[in-house]
Amino acid sequence: DTGVSQDPRHKITKRGQNVTFRCDPISEHNRLYWYRQTLGQGPEFLTYFQNEAQLEKSRLLSDRFSAERPKGSFSTLEIQRTEQGDSAMYLCASITLGAGRQETQYFGPGTRLLVL
Amino acid sequence: AQKVTQAQTEISVVEKEDVTLDCVYETRDTTYYLFWYKQPPSGELVFLIRRNSFDEQNEISGRYSWNFQKSTSSFNFTITASQVVDSAVYFCALSVDNQGGKLIFGQGTELSVKP
Numbered sequence: 001d002t003g004v005s006q007d008p009r010h011k012i013t014k015r016g017q018n019v020t021f022r023c024d025p026i027s028e029h030n031r032l033y034w035y036r037q038t039l040g041q042g043p044e045f046l047t048y049f050q051n052e053a054q055l056e057k058s059r060l061l062s063d064r065f066s067a068e069r070p071k072g073s074f075s076t077l078e079i080q081r082t083e084q085g086d087s088a089m090y091l092c093a094s095i096t097l098g099a100g101r102q103e104t105q106y107f108g109p110g111t112r113l114l115v116l
Numbered sequence: 117a118q119k120v121t122q123a124q125t126e127i128s129v130v131e132k133e134d135v136t137l138d139c140v141y142e143t144r145d146t147t148y149y150l151f152w153y154k155q156p157p158s159g160e161l162v163f164l165i166r167r168n169s170f171d172e173q174n175e176i177s178g179r180y181s182w183n184f185q186k187s188t189s190s191f192n193f194t195i196t197a198s199q200v201v202d203s204a205v206y207f208c209a210l211s212v213d214n215q216g217g218k219l220i221f222g223q224g225t226e227l228s229v230k231p
Contacts, residue, residue: 033218042120042207042221043161056216089159095217104151105219107161 002026004108006092012114013082020078021111025094032075033105034067036060037089049075082115089113118143120210122222129198130230137193137225139208145169147213150184150191155205155224167191198229 005024013019025032030051035043046065047057051072061067064082069075079086089112093105119142129135141150152164165175167184175182179196195202205226209219 031217035219040223042209042223043219044221045218048216048218056218091161093161093219103217104163104166105217106163107153109158109160112159 023092029094120222
């Protein structure tokens with residue numbers, strides 16, 4: 001399967017613990033996005049990478065959140081000192097940047113986080 | 117600022133009925149892209165269609181059709197002869213040029229197709 005993969009699919013943690021999620025984009029896709037989706041809402045943009053460079057961070061990404069894409073391939077999203085409000089689905093998507101035109105983002109299955 | 121509104125939170129139909137999901141968007145940009153995604157209970161977002169702002173031609177794909185009207189800033193999605201497998205949450209999304217390609221999603225419409 002050459003789609004976007006995410007790990008883990010589910011994570012339950014206690015408030016105050018740190019968690020890390022991983023996203024493996026479609027091979028050769030140079031742009032990777034992270035979104036957060038809470039219950040009953042549409043996904044909200046968090047951040048994105050062009051190769052290994054993090055080009056934009058949403059105001060939703062507090063200083064407890066950090067994302068990396070060290071070699072321009074997979075990406076990790078870490079949440080430190082988790083809070084119950086962090087409970088959500090975290091979605092990853094990737095595209096290949098075309099010749100100046102918007103391409104289609106393909107999404108992974110998501111990581112469901114529950115903070116107790 | 118950009119915004120996507122899906123006013124219908126939930127829709128329930130009986131199998132074989134036609135159903136239209138509404139999407140209204142706001143942007144001042146002249147170059148933008150509109151998308152529809154399907155999210156089944158498993159949670160994964162499945163891409164359905166992408167249109168750019170310069171292409172108002174309606175599109176049909178099997179039982180699915182899309183009506184893009186710039187005059188009313190709408191991009192509506194119709195399912196003809198709905199089936200139980202169409203039950204899911206459907207999201208309309210907007211992306212504008214020169215903003216990194218990030219998607220702005222509506223709140224979604226939950227479609228329930230009953231046998």
